[in-house]
Amino acid sequence: MKRNVLILSFCVFTLAALTSRAQQKINKLDSISPISFLSTTFTGDTTAVPQVIENPLFYNYNFAYKKRLDSIQRDIPLNYNESVQRYIDVYSSRKDMMGKMLGxxxxxxxxxxxxxxxxxxxMELKFLPIIESSMNSHAISRVGxxxxxxxxxxxxxGYGLNMDNFVDxxxxxxxxxxxxxxxxxxxxxxxxxxxxxxxxxNCGTGNVNRAIAKxxxxxxxxxxxxxPLETRNYVPAFIAAIYVMNCPEKHQIKAQKSLFxxxxxxxxxxxxxxxTxxxxxxAMEETDLCTLNPSYKKKIVNGSEDQPKRIIIPKVSLANFANxxxxxxNHTVETSTRVILASNDDRRLHKKQRETTEARHAVKYHKVTAGQNLNTIADEYNVEVQDLKVWxxxxxxxxxxxxxxxxSQKSGLGKSAETTKSTKKYLSYKSKAKAAERL
Structure with a gap:
């Protein structure tokens, strides 16, 4: 009997320690300031979803949360599980940020x-911009x-949006x-x-179809x-955002008034x-009007007869109507009316192109002439014969x-680079020695 009590006590103590440690990690994640959270992007295409600690033991199952999710479920399944609970913990603790989202x-x-x-x-899809961009029209992720x-x-x-020198x-x-x-x-x-x-x-239909096949x-x-890791977190975060936005009063979250x-x-x-x-x-701040019209890059609305453009303005008072x-x-904007289509700003594409260009420039070629062999060519370019064979x-x-x-190739064995570096040092040393002799 005493032995069973000891075993039970040990198990309870161990579970409490694991719970405490996991909670400390969650608290550390939750301690990130809203500003930091809004400006941080995750690896991948779009989202600002924070990471959470996965725990194989779902020790804090909350039937009240599940019941609330069931009550607001419509067309999209709002499953309740450990991953969703983790994100409910994160978003419900960020009261200032979620208050801004409500506003x-x-x-x-x-x-x-x-x-x-x-x-x-x-209609539930309207909550996605919360985890995508924190409802910030100017949000740009690390990949563009x-x-x-x-x-x-x-x-x-592909979906008909226009990007040029005037508008995005x-x-x-x-x-x-x-x-x-x-x-x-x-x-x-x-x-x-x-x-x-x-x-x-979040990750494209191709990745989803490959996951389905596996x-x-x-x-x-x-x-x-x-x-992909980001997408694994993306859907639970979406469900959690729906929960918090529908049940803010359960977590002492109050809507904050916004410019809008x-x-x-x-x-x-x-x-x-x-x-301007x-x-x-x-009679309003220029920045406020630009906030209502975030797509215009130059603070100029480039409307035309063929393509009229939309401007959002506050309700007009009669006092300002004439102005x-x-x-x-009647006002003329002094600027070129030429429209130039924007180039692809996908930073992954730019990185790949840059790496390809660097790799192409890194390769150097030699045309073999009569009487040459690998040894003479290796000596000429300060590389190893073995490198020439491999390349x-x-x-x-x-x-x-x-x-x-x-x-010459950057992605070689690395031995030639070391040899070249060593040779440069040796030549430099000889040059200094000769200079000393002349003195």
């Missing part, structure tokens, strides 16, 4: 809902994903929301499951281990309009006049 949602959610409704996709919905350049182009429609809340809704429509049509479509939004399942939780807590009007212009001049006519009319209809895939030492050989 911003009053302005953005109606925009998102109109787009989602137009494509007949679930941009805007509220974090579109990569090529995907944005990935930052336009309305245009980008319709593009995102269209993407989800296509992804669901291909994958047949909303959680899989959401995963595909897991022999079309259930997200079954294929999750075969997805104003009534706005939409106008279409068919000419170039300066946002328009802000002055509206506003003047700016919209040129030579099985023996026979070479013929006219043959083209690689004689």
């Amino acid at each position: 911003l949602s009053e302005y953005y959610f109606p925009i998102f809902e109109n787009a989602l409704k137009a494509y007949n996709v679930p 994903a941009t805007g509220l919905w974090q579109f990569m350049f090529s995907t944005a182009k 429609e990935r930052k336009d809340p309305i245009q980008a929301s319709y593009a995102a809704a269209a993407y989800f429509k296509d992804a669901y049509k291909e994958l047949g499951d909303w959680l899989l479509a959401i995963a595909a939004y 897991a022999h399942s079309r259930n997200f939780w079954a294929i999750r281990p075969f997805l 807590a104003i009534k706005t009007d939409t106008i279409q212009v068919s000419r170039f309009v300066s946002l 001049e328009l802000a002055e006519a509206l 506003i009319y003047e700016v919209l209809n 040129n895939k030579l099985k023996g030492s026979t070479i013929v006049p006219g043959q083209r050989l690689i004689v």
Whole structure:
């Protein structure tokens, strides 16, 4: 009996220690300031999802959380499990940040809902920009994903968004929301499951289909281990964000007032309009007007007869109407009207191109002439014969006049680089010695 009590006591003590250690790690994650969290991007395409500690023992199962998730579930399955609980812990502890999200949602959610409704996709998708960009129109990830919905350049182009020297429609809340809704429509049509479509939004349908093939399942939780790490976290974080945004009072989270807590009007212009001049006519801060119109790069709205452009402004008072009319209809903006399409800003693509260019420039060739052998060529370029054989895939030492050989390559064995470095030092030393002799 005493032995059983001792064993039981030891197990309880061990579990408590593990729980304490795991909680300390969670607290460390939660201690990241909201500013740091908003500006930090994760490895991958888009998301600002924080990492959490995976624990094989789900020791803090909360039936109240599950019941609340079940009550708000509509078209998308809102599963409750350890991974979702971890993200509920993270987001519910970031009260300031989630309070800001609640404030911003009053302005953005109606925009998102109109787009989602137009494509007949679930309304729950309106919560994705919370984990994508913290609802920041100017958010840019480390790989170049941009805007509220974090579109990569090529995907944005494919869904009709325009990027040129005047505008980046990935930052336009309305245009980008319709593009995102269209993407989800296509992804669901291909994958047949909303959680899989959401995963595909993060890592692409190709990665999701490969995970399906490996897991022999079309259930997200079954294929999750075969997805990129970021995507494994992305879906649980999405479910947790839905929970916290629907149950803020359960975690003492209060909505914070935002700049967007104003009534706005939409106008279409068919000419170039300066946002700076328009802000002055509206008697408002220029930065506030630019915040309402985040897609215009130069603070200039490049409207034309063929392609009128949208401007969001606060409700107009009669006192300012004459000044506003003047700016919209009679002012001339001194700038070139030439539109130049933007180039792909995918930083992964740029990195690959740079590496390819560097690799190409790193390779040096030599054309074999009569009487030359590997030893003489190796001596000429301060490399090893063995390096020449490896770089040129030579099985023996026979070479013929006219043959083209690689004689310098950064990705070689490394021995030649050491030899060259050593030779440079030796030559430098000789030069100094000769100079001393002359003195």
